[in-house]
Amino acid sequence: MSKIVLITGASKGFGKLWAEALLERGDKVAATARNVSSLQNLKDKYGDNILPLKLDVNNRSEVFEVTEQVEKHFGRIDVLINNAGFGLFGTTEETTEQQARDQMETNFFGSLWVAQAVLPVMRKQKSGHIIQISSFLGLTTLPLLGLYNASKFAIEGLIETIGSETAHLGIKTTLIEPNGFATDWAGASAVQTSSEIADYNPVRAAFAESGENPDTWGKPEATVEPVLNLIDNQNPPQRLLLGKIAYHAINEIYTKRLNDIQEWKEVSIAAHGH
Template identity: 55%
Template structure:
C-alpha cells in the first residue's frame, strides 16, 4: 500500500532525492520548502501525487497549519521526515549571537515544532513513523562545526526521549545519521562565520582530512531510505554511509576508556 510522506526541506539535497524516490514508486509526498517555486519540478513530473507547501519550520503555527492541510488533502500522514536544516561552519568563538540562535532555531526548534504538529495526527491514526535527519556529527564532535554539532546532539537526545514517549501509540522514531555527503549542505546551504586568523591552523587541519573518498554519493541513499520506511520494526539509530561506522566506533571506544579509567573516582563521588 502506498504511503503518505511529509518531507521538510524537499527542494534540494537529501529531501529532493528522497521525495523523488517515494514518488517514483507510487507514494504520495507532501513536499515543503521556504521557496515554493523550487518545488515546481516535482509538481510537473508527478502531478497530484505531490502536495507542495511553503513552510518555514521555525514558525510553529506554520508547521501546525501545514500538517493540517496535508492531513485533510491526503487523509493521513504515515511518515514525517524532518530534513530541513543547514550547517554553520566556523569555530565557536567566531559565531555571532544571531548565527548561533538561527542555527538552533532551524535545526532544533524547527524539528520540535514539526514533531508537536504531527503527533496528534499519528496518535489518532494509531500509527506513524517520525524520521529525524541527524548526522554522524550528532555522535562525534569536530572542530569548526561545534554549533552544528550542538544542534544535532540535541536532535539525538530529543529523538531518544520521543521514541520512549510515543511507542505505546504505535509511532516509531528513527534518527538518520549520515556521514559527509556531496550535497549542498557544505555548499550553497551552508553559513560561514567571519574568520579569525587565530583559527587558520585548525581550519587547515580540518580541511586536509576531507579527502574525496570521505564524501558519500547522495544518489546512493534513496534505496536505504525506502527500506527504512518500509521496515516493520525500524531502528532508532541508523547510520548512513560506510565512513560513519569506524569513526563512531573509535570515538565511543575512547569514551569507554576515559570513563573506565576514572570509574573508581566517579563511583566514590556518588557518596553511598
C-alpha cells in the same frame, strides 16, 4: 499499500532525492520548502501524488497550519522525514549571537515544531514513524562546526525522548546520522562566520585539507535504497548511520568512550555515596 510521507526541506539535497524516490515507487508525498517553485518538476511528473507546500519551519504557527493541510489532503501521515536544516561553519569564538540563534532556531526548534505538529496526527492514528535527519556530528564533533554539532546533539536527545514517550502509541522514531555527502550542504546551503581570528588558521587549514579527499564525501544516490528500506521496516532502528566515514568514526569513538567509562568505574560508583 502506499505510504503518506511528509518531508521538510524538500527543495534540494536529500529531501528532494528521497521525495522523488518515494513518488517513483507510488507513495504520496507532502513536500515542503521555502521556495515551492523548486518542486514544480516533481509536480509536473507525479501530479496529485505530490503536494508541494511553502513552509518556513522557524514559523511554529505555519508548521501547524501546513501539517493540518497535509492531513486534510491525504487523510493521514504515515512518515515524517524531518529534514530542514543548514550548516554553520566557523570556530565557536567567531560565531555571532545571531548566527548561533539562527542555527539552533532552524536545526533544533524547527525540527521540534514539526514533530509537535505531527504527533497529534500520529497519536490519533495510533501509528507513525518520525525520521529525523541528524548527523554523525550528533554523536561526535568536528572543529569549525561547534554550533552545528550542538544543534545535532540537542536534536538527538529530543527525538530519543519522543521515542520513549510514544512507543506505546505505535509511534516509532529513527535518527538518521549521515557523514558528509556530495550535496550542497557544505556549499550554497551553508553559512560562514564573517570574522576570522588568525590564531585559528591552523585549525582551518587542517579542516580544509581533510575535505579535499573525494572519498570523504558519500554519494547521495547511494542513500536512497537504505532510506526506503528503513521506511518499510516494521522494527526500524533508533539510529541509522549513513556512510562509511560515519560508521568507522562512531565505532572508534564509542569504543573509546566505553573504555574510559570502565577505567573510571570505581570512581563513578564511589561518587554515589552509598
